[in-house]
Amino acid sequence: MPQFLIDVHVHLNNYHDTTGRPTVENVRELTSKMDEIGIDHAVVITSYKVDMNRPSAEEVIETLAEHPRMTVVEGLRWRGEFRTDLFSLEERIRDGLVKGIKLYPGYDHYAINDPSLETVFRIAAKYDVPVMIHTGDTYSKTAKVRMAHPLLVDDIAVDYPDVRFVMCHLGNPWFQDAAEVLYKNDNVYADISGLTLGEFTYDFEKYVAMRLKDMITYMGDPGRQIMYGSDWPLVHMKPYVKLLGELDFTEEQLENVAWKTAVRLFKIDEASLGTWRTA
Numbered sequence: 001m002p003q004f005l006i007d008v009h010v011h012l013n014n015y016h017d018t019t020g021r022p023t024v025e026n027v028r029e030l031t032s033k034m035d036e037i038g039i040d041h042a043v044v045i046t047s048y049k050v051d052m053n054r055p056s057a058e059e060v061i062e063t064l065a066e067h068p069r070m071t072v073v074e075g076l077r078w079r080g081e082f083r084t085d086l087f088s089l090e091e092r093i094r095d096g097l098v099k100g101i102k103l104y105p106g107y108d109h110y111a112i113n114d115p116s117l118e119t120v121f122r123i124a125a126k127y128d129v130p131v132m133i134h135t136g137d138t139y140s141k142t143a144k145v146r147m148a149h150p151l152l153v154d155d156i157a158v159d160y161p162d163v164r165f166v167m168c169h170l171g172n173p174w175f176q177d178a179a180e181v182l183y184k185n186d187n188v189y190a191d192i193s194g195l196t197l198g199e200f201t202y203d204f205e206k207y208v209a210m211r212l213k214d215m216i217t218y219m220g221d222p223g224r225q226i227m228y229g230s231d232w233p234l235v236h237m238k239p240y241v242k243l244l245g246e247l248d249f250t251e252e253q254l255e256n257v258a259w260k261t262a263v264r265l266f267k268i269d270e271a272s273l274g275t276w277r278t279a
């Protein structure tokens with residue numbers, strides 16, 4: 001096992017059986033899961049929608065105020081009736097309450113290279129916060145998956161060299177395209193989250209591990225750009241940590257994937273990692 005473990009991709013939304021559950025209860029469950037599995041820090045990502053089952057960034061920030069093991073990334077609401085107000089988003093970033101921006105192309109019916117996003121990328125560059133992007137298969141049938149294709153990330157990586165982008169879910173199932181975008185662009189990162197829902201069945205686990213190993217071979221130095229993330233509560237934490245162990249990373253790569261790259265990208269206080277174990 002690596003020295004520390006940071007999960008760069010978790011949610012406090014309600015799915016299926018948890019409908020209507022208050023955010024504080026989801027935080028309690030997240031914290032106890034982190035304790036149980038040994039996750040030192042988690043990056044909590046808010047939704048592109050706000051409703052009874054999807055708390056706003058403001059609510060999540062307030063609920064997590066006393067939780068030093070959590071970092072908040074704000075999901076952008078870019079289409080539809082209630083859009084994110086960029087002035088207040090910028091304030092939350094300036095004040096250090098939000099440490100990154102998450103975009104949901106496909107779900108929110110825009111492509112990641114849509115020119116309207118320039119203002120968003122300028123804020124990310126100004127405060128040096130990463131932009132996380134949902135790439136690949138969408139959990140919703142009403143999303144447009146073409147708009148979430150990982151190859152489109154190359155466009156913005158080239159146009160905004162000062163911004164660091166994170167492709168979530170490695171562009172699943174377009175792993176090869178995602179690998180090329182990572183290999184080509186130093187300012188693009190990826191997380192390995194959400195590659196299955198719930199428990200891995202044995203065959204699928206083998207398939208995903210095989211595809212990821214292909215990518216690792218293709219990219220040359222994956223430790224620098226790939227980060228550990230689960231997509232909890234959509235997946236179970238324990239089998240996901242197990243997947244990390246099956247990817248044949250070298251010891252040095254594993255430390256980078258497990259926590260070092262995340263510390264740099266999200267400016268997480270390295271000295272705080274692991275202190276909860278002795279507290």
Ligand SMILES: [Zn+2]
Binds near residue numbers: 009011045194231
């Ligand atoms: Zn997610």
